[in-house]
Amino acid sequence: MTHIHHHEQDPITILMEEHRVIERAIRLLEEVAARLDAGKQVEPTILINLLDFIRNFADRCHHGKEEKILFQTFSEHGIPVEGGPIGVMLFEHEEGRKAVKAMAEAALKIKEGDWRQTHLFSSNAKGYSQLLTQHIYKEDNILYPMGGRLLSKEEKEDLVRRFEKVEREEMGEGVHEKYIRLIEELEDKILWSS
Numbered sequence: 414m415t416h417i418h419h420h421e422q423d424p425i426t427i428l429m430e431e432h433r434v435i436e437r438a439i440r441l442l443e444e445v446a447a448r449l450d451a452g453k454q455v456e457p458t459i460l461i462n463l464l465d466f467i468r469n470f471a472d473r474c475h476h477g478k479e480e481k482i483l484f485q486t487f488s489e490h491g492i493p494v495e496g497g498p499i500g501v502m503l504f505e506h507e508e509g510r511k512a513v514k515a516m517a518e519a520a521l522k523i524k525e526g527d528w529r530q531t532h533l534f535s536s537n538a539k540g541y542s543q544l545l546t547q548h549i550y551k552e553d554n555i556l557y558p559m560g561g562r563l564l565s566k567e568e569k570e571d572l573v574r575r576f577e578k579v580e581r582e583e584m585g586e587g588v589h590e591k592y593i594r595l596i597e598e599l600e601d602k603i604l605w606s607s
């Protein structure tokens with residue numbers, strides 16, 4: 414059975430649509446952090462599911478496509494890595510991974526009933542949210558348009574094919590859609606309850 418993930422054939426559009434999904438997760442992370450800061454309890458499975466989304470959809474899949482495919486192509490067109498915009502993006506991906514690691518450690522302790530760890534979770538959640546929000550802004554408004562102008566039609570088609578290969582071979586059939594459904598479920602659970 415074949416499965417078409419993307420109808421549009423522009424690699425930049427595909428990544429920008431992923432940003433819109435990641436922003437929905439960031440919105441939920443901020444909401445959860447605010448509740449923890451207010452001394453309310455949040456189901457540990459909600460924290461763990463949000464981290465699952467961030468690790469797999471945002472980091473492994475989206476940042477993976479950027480690091481291994483898009484930025485590689487941009488650098489071949491002369492956009493600098495070291496000391497340039499790509500280097501800044503790579504550094505911010507790494508900073509994000511540190512915050513995710515800290516949140517995961519806190520979430521595990523919270524799951525074991527240690528609610529003193531809520532501050533560790535919420536401070537890293539707020540830091541991650543700020544980091545990713547401005548990171549996505551820079552990609553959408555500066556780096557993607559800058560690099561996108563340098564790509565030929567054939568290169569764009571090739572990038573789309575390589576993105577689809579990542580989805581199929583590294584993420585697995587239907588996994589992308591599974592994570593979009595997870596965000597919808599978490600929105601129902603978090604935003605429609607107090």
Ligand SMILES: [Fe+2]
Nearest residue numbers: 476479502552
């Ligand atoms: Fe990025």
Ligand SMILES: [Fe+2]
Nearest residue numbers: 475479549552
């Ligand atoms: Fe991105």
